[in-house]
Amino acid sequence: MGLLVDGKWVDQWYDTKSSGGKFVRSASQFRNWITPDGSAGLSGSNGFKAESGRYHLYVSYACPWAHRTLIFRALKGLTDHITVSAVHPDMLDQGWHFATDDQGATGDTLYGLGHAHSIYSKADPTYSGRVTVPILWDKQRETIVSNESAEIIRMFNSAFDTITGNTDDYWPETERDAIEEVNARIYDTLNNGVYKSGFATTQAAYDAAVHPLFDTLDWLEDRLSQNRYLMGDKLTEADWRLFTTLIRFDPVYHLHFKCNRNRIVDYPNLWAYTRELYQMPGVAETVNMAHIVRHYHYSHESINPHRIVPINPHLDYDAPHGRG
Numbered sequence: 080m081g082l083l084v085d086g087k088w089v090d091q092w093y094d095t096k097s098s099g100g101k102f103v104r105s106a107s108q109f110r111n112w113i114t115p116d117g118s119a120g121l122s123g124s125n126g127f128k129a130e131s132g133r134y135h136l137y138v139s140y141a142c143p144w145a146h147r148t149l150i151f152r153a154l155k156g157l158t159d160h161i162t163v164s165a166v167h168p169d170m171l172d173q174g175w176h177f178a179t180d181d182q183g184a185t186g187d188t189l190y191g192l193g194h195a196h197s198i199y200s201k202a203d204p205t206y207s208g209r210v211t212v213p214i215l216w217d218k219q220r221e222t223i224v225s226n227e228s229a230e231i232i233r234m235f236n237s238a239f240d241t242i243t244g245n246t247d248d249y250w251p252e253t254e255r256d257a258i259e260e261v262n263a264r265i266y267d268t269l270n271n272g273v274y275k276s277g278f279a280t281t282q283a284a285y286d287a288a289v290h291p292l293f294d295t296l297d298w299l300e301d302r303l304s305q306n307r308y309l310m311g312d313k314l315t316e317a318d319w320r321l322f323t324t325l326i327r328f329d330p331v332y333h334l335h336f337k338c339n340r341n342r343i344v345d346y347p348n349l350w351a352y353t354r355e356l357y358q359m360p361g362v363a364e365t366v367n368m369a370h371i372v373r374h375y376h377y378s379h380e381s382i383n384p385h386r387i388v389p390i391n392p393h394l395d396y397d398a399p400h401g402r403g
């Protein structure tokens with residue numbers, strides 16, 4: 080694993096020394112928005128009009144951030160309008176790569192490139208920073224629109240509505256402040272909290288991450304005992320952002336990232352809620368459990384130096400959820 084420096088690949092693991100053993104996630108750098116008419120969005124420049132067939136997603140099925148974008152592509156009827164390439168689950172010294180010798184790994188179906196870092200240097204030959212997925216690519220301008228999943232799902236939520244006729248709204252205007260508040264806690268302590276626990280290189284950094292993580296799961300269990308979804312009766316982006324962490328928790332985070340006070344199956348409401356979301360139309364097809372389990376255990380040499388991929392608990396995501 081590594082990063083690009085002035086367009087050149089440098090093999091280097093996360094630097095936790097300068098932050099007292101803490102894992103600090105860097106900010107995404109491509110921040111343009113697709114809009115219905117191509118005008119500028121909340122950040123970045125204009126010129127990215129919603130058009131069928133123009134955009135492409137590079138994803139990893141293992142990655143919870145990329146997973147959000149696949150879910151929104153499915154929920155919003157965008158599968159015929161936005162194409163996808165999926166990387167190989169193993170992220171090794173050259174970062175994400177496009178080998179096809181694993182079921183579900185498609186290769187780079189646009190350019191036949193070998194590595195995701197080549198997509199970044201194609202967009203910007205002087206790019207410096209991490210090479211992350213998801214990448215939302217514009218085939219027309221041959222550049223990256225966005226590499227920030229939180230913003231990509233908001234574009235997908237509405238920019239293509241006149242093309243698809245799908246007006247389902249997971250980011251309703253009147254709920255935005257309330258959604259933001261819930262997202263902030265879940266992002267910091269849970270979506271990113273599992274990484275902060277798992278990648279911590281001091282006991283203090285681990286302790287500082289893992290306790291707030293379980294406080295949040297306890298809080299969510301209580302909230303979901305009184306509400307069907309996080310914001311009440313209406314399913315919103317907050318639920319989908321939570322879902323991609325919940326579905327990885329028992330098979331990966333519990334053991335690999337040492338988040339082992341409880342499992343999701345130990346929480347009746349969280350576990351039933353995870354199954355309900357999994358069973359919504361189009362969602363199960365976005366979950367590739369083999370890539371999820373393989374990626375983390377095989378790729379993170381500093382945590383799992385022998386790259387042994389453990390047997391998995393059997394979890395029945397199709398069991399009746401009984402909610403509602």
Ligand SMILES: N[C@@H](CCC(=O)N[C@@H](CS)C(=O)NCC(=O)O)C(=O)O
Binds near residue numbers: 209213227
């Ligand atoms: N802020 C980004 C984070 C994406 C991200 O960190 N993806 C991980 C995979 S789960 C990645 O590609 N990591 C490679 C690296 O950090 O070098 C987003 O949400 O889109």
